[in-house]
Amino acid sequence: RKQATEYSASSSDEEFESKPSLMHKAKRVLRKRRKLEKETKQLIKQEELKRLHKAQAVQRQLEELEERQRALEIFGVELEKELRGEADSGTKDENQMLHEWFELVVEKNKLMRYESELLIIAQELELEDHQSRLEQKLREKMAIDGKSKGTM
Secondary structure, eight states: OOHHHHHHHHHHHHHHHHHHHHHHHHHHHHHHHHHHHHHHHHHHOOOOHHHHHHHHHHHHHHHHHHHHHHHHHHHHHHHHHHHHHSOTTOOOOOHHHHHHHHHHHHHHHHHHHHHHHHHHHHHHHHHHHHHHHHHHHHHHHHHHHHHHHHHH
């Protein structure tokens, strides 16, 4: 009978000792989870900032490009007037003016291609941002579902 009493006492001691151990493990897991969530949020913020800076750079480039296109347009209009004889061409001959006009057209085409590339980059950034927001919503929903499952 003495052995049975000692055995039951020791088994209750083990249960008592295991409960704090489980609590400690649960707290550790919770801390790790919170740390991981915090790190994830920081990474998301960093990615958002990178996209923002890239979008701002693209916007500046588009504005500069627009200025260059306007300047080319003005020069092109003047050159076309000279070619039609509506303006004083000075010492330029027709071959020189045609050469300048073709160079202008080539430059304008380059700028248009560059503008298309910038617009594609801007669209990519918008899609990446949209994807990031959707992923964040999904993580939030999964966290809510996980909490509700844990309480059942």
